[in-house]
Amino acid sequence: MQKGKHYDVIIIGGGVTGAGTARDCAMRGLKTLLVERYDVSAGATGRNHGLLHSGARYAVTDQESAAECIRENLILSRVARHCVEDTDGLFITLPEDDLAFQSTFIGSCQAAGIKAEAIDPKEAILLEPSVNPTLTGAVRVPDKSVDPFRLTTANILDARLHGAEILTYCEVVDFIKDGSRVVGVNLVNNNRAKFTAYSEIVINAGGIWGQHVAEMAGTRISMFPAKGALLIFGHRVNNLVLNRCRKPADADILVPGDTICIIGTTSSRVPFDEVDNMRVTPEEVDLLLREGQKLAPSLAQTRILRAYAGVRPLVASDSDPTGRSISRGIVLLDHETRDDIPGFITITGGKLTSYRLMAERATDLACEKLGKEKACRTADVCLPGSEPEEPQPKTIFNLPQLSQLGQRAAKGRHGTMSEKISVKTEYDGSLVCECEEVSVGEVNYAIDELHVHNMVNLRRRTRVGMGTCQGELCACRAAGLLAKANGCAIQAEKDLASFLQERWTGMYPIAWNETISEVQFISWIYEGMCGLDNIAD
Amino acid sequence: MEQNRNDNNFEQCIKCTVCTVYCPLAAVNPNFAGPKQAGPDGERYRLKNPLYYDESLDYCLNCKRCEVACPSNVKIGDIIQRARMKYSKKRPSLRDWMLANTDIMGRLNTTFAPLVNRILKLQATKGVMEALLAIDHRRSFPAYSNHKFTTWFKMRTWQRSYKHYVTYFHGCYVNYNYPQLGKDLVRVLNAIGYGVHLLEDEECCGVALIANGLTRQARKQGMVNLLSIRKVVAKGEQVVTTSSTCTFTMRDEYPSVLGLDNADVRDSIVMATKFIYELMDSDQVRIAFREDFHKRVAYHTPCHMEKLGWAVYSTSLLRMIPGLELLMLESQCCGIAGTYGFKKENYVYSQKIGEDLFKQIKSMPVEVVATDCETCKWQIEMNSGIPVVNPISILAEAIDFEKTKKLNKVK
Known part of the structure; x- marks a missing residue:
């Protein structure tokens, strides 16, 4: 075992919260290490709606969260411009809902500082033609859509630019303690190599897995895994976020995100031993479709790409371990005062929209403990890719190697960082993923710069394999590029097989109509023609 | 499962890419990514934001061979045409207006047909038309008739x-x-x-x-x-x-x-x-053919005939003529696509698309090429030097009118 390096802060967890915390710490001049068991945004970060809440959803029940949301919503629209799409949202009242709720709702929104304006149902239909035409009321709110993969990647990139070290596929196996104080962690990476890292502070940003991290550190957090299932549709049905104007319930949000739209979610308690292996049940698919059609009837005739589920890291407050009053607010635990474990902090609860604030609070506490007086700047400094741009001359798209569509799609994904994508040769400009318009240049950029070790990583950074064909055309091309980059074809073959298996897992719950044809076609290509099923495992 | 039947034609695409393989343009113009990208793939992006409209869609010939090839019945050509209509910022130029208004131009030109035909043949005119209207100077215009x-x-x-x-x-x-x-x-x-x-x-x-x-x-x-x-x-x-x-x-x-x-x-x-x-x-009519009619004819399937699926009627009719030997040309686009090939920016692609067809025609010992489309006729005549006629005209040439009238009891 080699002698471990020493850091100011070690952050456990590469979700958006961990990535945001790493960025904040690094920006404040702390020597930072982020460790992630798998890939960045592999957990709940990558398994939600991608909704940048205006706060309206929480306004009636939780004013504090609502006010928090709208503040963060406005900040992220500025500093994470390329990850956020300013869609606006509608809260619609259907005949089965109580229209009286609308005035309560608007009042609560306004109290929380959220612009909420009742509009005529006819105007709502004009604004969003996909909306259920039987609606009796509509309220327009500043909901937005956010790409959580992009957001996390941008935070990771910037953390690194500020000197943080990022280790993915690197799991904490236990804590090193000096008396009760946490002084470091023992780690094991995916080559089963063990090593140690020391730090003044360890921040647990493990989401639902944070309970296990806390246990390793010698304390307990009562988390309540709440499964949320969602469906992805093949294209955008709506361009405004659609919500139901009533108390939050199942499957009542339809969010347009990149080229697709997502309906969700269900909500059910799941046992802890299932959180690593979420499956979507037929009952959940039925529920999502049934309720989704009430928001936008055309969902009934829209191709479904996949079903997936995430686990919300809900935390029971310390005063109520039974879990009856589960908060959706931010939970920052100073284990020094709570459990007498100095050097250990947990940041959890919260939501995607408030990740930056969570990071700020965790970093504030870390700075306080380290005696570092440096103000948080993450609300002001743009993430890489979101820097303000000079108005571009019209001739920006004159690179013959890549189609206009391809160039615009890459720009949409990487913002100003798309300038780093090589388009020097025709080969660079040729497409890997045709559905999502991802070029060879973009894949190589991701491999070089964005912590890509395998195809799932690549998918999260670039959308390779996220489109309609679910890897049918792009998987083998991407595997080829990874084989070249890593110098190992055998690994790439195995990776390819497991990638396609992972794609099938998401298609299985909704495998009818075109999806089953597509799957059949994928299997002809990869099993029938390429003999991929003959590869070990 | 009864629920969720897909109604969006472009989503029936399973990305097999056979449309792009059959696209005559994608094969010769690297700026056109092919019907799959221009159609179903691009449509998802255009639904996200019209800014994702790619100007290269203007290169599409609208030959519909993509639709013929598609095993999933996706109306790829229609998707592209509709996208052009909805999103293209290009406004028709004077040239486009003149080429498009075939009837107005026809009415004007038939009045002065002998003069117009002569002027259109002049190299000087062709130069002026290219300079002013971006109509390619290598293109020959069809002659106008002196009467309608x-x-x-x-x-x-x-x-x-x-x-x-x-x-x-x-x-x-x-x-x-x-x-x-x-x-x-x-x-x-x-x-x-x-x-x-x-x-x-x-x-x-x-x-x-x-x-x-x-x-x-x-x-x-x-x-x-x-x-x-x-x-x-x-x-x-x-x-x-x-x-x-x-x-x-x-x-x-x-x-x-x-x-x-x-x-x-x-x-x-x-x-x-x-x-x-x-x-x-169905034996409702009968035709008697001239005994002295002898011709070796090659049939070219126009793209839109392929799309209609009706080339078989024209060829079967021709095959009924006893003195006619019919050779089938491979079904492929000749490249003209109506007014498309007249435009300066398309001329090169137009010619490249037809290259194989012209070669095949020239290698065949035929006197005429038969086809059901007038613009294919112009393109093939210009590039092969072999006369191109409509199957109906061949029929008219081969029929023994007197006998036919008698057979059908026409006085």
Whole structure:
């Protein structure tokens, strides 16, 4: 075992919260290490709606969260411009809902500082033609859509630019303690190599897995895994976020995100031993479709790409371990005062929209403990890719190697960082993923710069394999590029097989109509023609 | 499972890419990523934001070979056409307007046909047209006729009465460039006992207007045509045509691209070759052929004939002629695509697309090429030097009119 390096802060967890915390710490001049068991945004970060809440959803029940949301919503629209799409949202009242709720709702929104304006149902239909035409009321709110993969990647990139070290596929196996104080962690990476890292502070940003991290550190957090299932549709049905104007319930949000739209979610308690292996049940698919059609009837005739589920890291407050009053607010635990474990902090609860604030609070506490007086700047400094741009001359798209569509799609994904994508040769400009318009240049950029070790990583950074064909055309091309980059074809073959298996897992719950044809076609290509099923495992 | 049946045609695409393999343009123009990207793939992005419209869609020939190739019945060509209409910021130029308005130009030019034809042949004119209008100087224009088909039709001194009637949609080419084809058809139909009517009002079908972005005008003309067609269909007459492109436009582009409902009359709009073949096949009429007719003919399948699926009627009709030896050319686009190949920016691609076809024709020992599309005719004649004729004209040449009339009891 080699002698471990020493850091100011070690952050456990590469979700958006961990990535945001790493960025904040690094920006404040702390020597930072982020460790992630798998890939960045592999957990709940990558398994939600991608909704940048205006706060309206929480306004009636939780004013504090609502006010928090709208503040963060406005900040992220500025500093994470390329990850956020300013869609606006509608809260619609259907005949089965109580229209009286609308005035309560608007009042609560306004109290929380959220612009909420009742509009005529006819105007709502004009604004969003996909909306259920039987609606009796509509309220327009500043909901937005956010790409959580992009957001996390941008935070990771910037953390690194500020000197943080990022280790993915690197799991904490236990804590090193000096008396009760946490002084470091023992780690094991995916080559089963063990090593140690020391730090003044360890921040647990493990989401639902944070309970296990806390246990390793010698304390307990009562988390309540709440499964949320969602469906992805093949294209955008709506361009405004659609919500139901009533108390939050199942499957009542339809969010347009990149080229697709997502309906969700269900909500059910799941046992802890299932959180690593979420499956979507037929009952959940039925529920999502049934309720989704009430928001936008055309969902009934829209191709479904996949079903997936995430686990919300809900935390029971310390005063109520039974879990009856589960908060959706931010939970920052100073284990020094709570459990007498100095050097250990947990940041959890919260939501995607408030990740930056969570990071700020965790970093504030870390700075306080380290005696570092440096103000948080993450609300002001743009993430890489979101820097303000000079108005571009019209001739920006004159690179013959890549189609206009391809160039615009890459720009949409990487913002100003798309300038780093090589388009020097025709080969660079040729497409890997045709559905999502991802070029060879973009894949190589991701491999070089964005912590890509395998195809799932690549998918999260670039959308390779996220489109309609679910890897049918792009998987083998991407595997080829990874084989070249890593110098190992055998690994790439195995990776390819497991990638396609992972794609099938998401298609299985909704495998009818075109999806089953597509799957059949994928299997002809990869099993029938390429003999991929003959590869070990 | 009964629920969630997909209604979005572009999502029926399973990305097999066979459309792009069959796209004549994608093979020669690297700036056009092919129908799969331009159609179903691009559509998802355009639904996200119209800014994702890719100007390269303007290169599409609208040949519809992608749709013929598609095993999932995705209307790829329609998706592309509709996207162009909805999102393209390019406005039609004077050149586009002139090329698209085949009937207005035809009316003007037939009046001064001998002069116009001579001027159009001058190298100087071609240079000026290229400089001012971006019409490629290497292109030869079809000659204009000195009289219109409709004028001839109305001037016929006496009309016998027939037991059956059909209505002939002659189109711009027959009216302004080559009335002889219309005359041939009338003669053949009359010989088998069918009288010919014209539509009360016939406008250009609008195919060139659609291709040049003059959608509103195309829709207006389409409405005029459908109104007239409805009247004759109500009388129980079919509408026959001699141009595959006009036929395809009125049957398929009207509803799918222009949004004109033609369901009530669509089945009554047919190619004359199909109409005649079916009459013969069901023994309703008989044709006697000249014994001294001998010809070796190669048939070229126009793209829109391929899309209609009707080339078989034209070729079967030709095969009935005893003295005719028919050779089939491989079904591929000739590259002209109506007004497309006349444009300076498209000329090179237009020629490259047709290259293989021209080579094949030149290697065959044939006297004429038969085809159902006038613009294919111009392209093939210009590039192979071999005369191209409509199957109806070949039929008219091969028929023994006297015997045929007797067989069909036409006095």
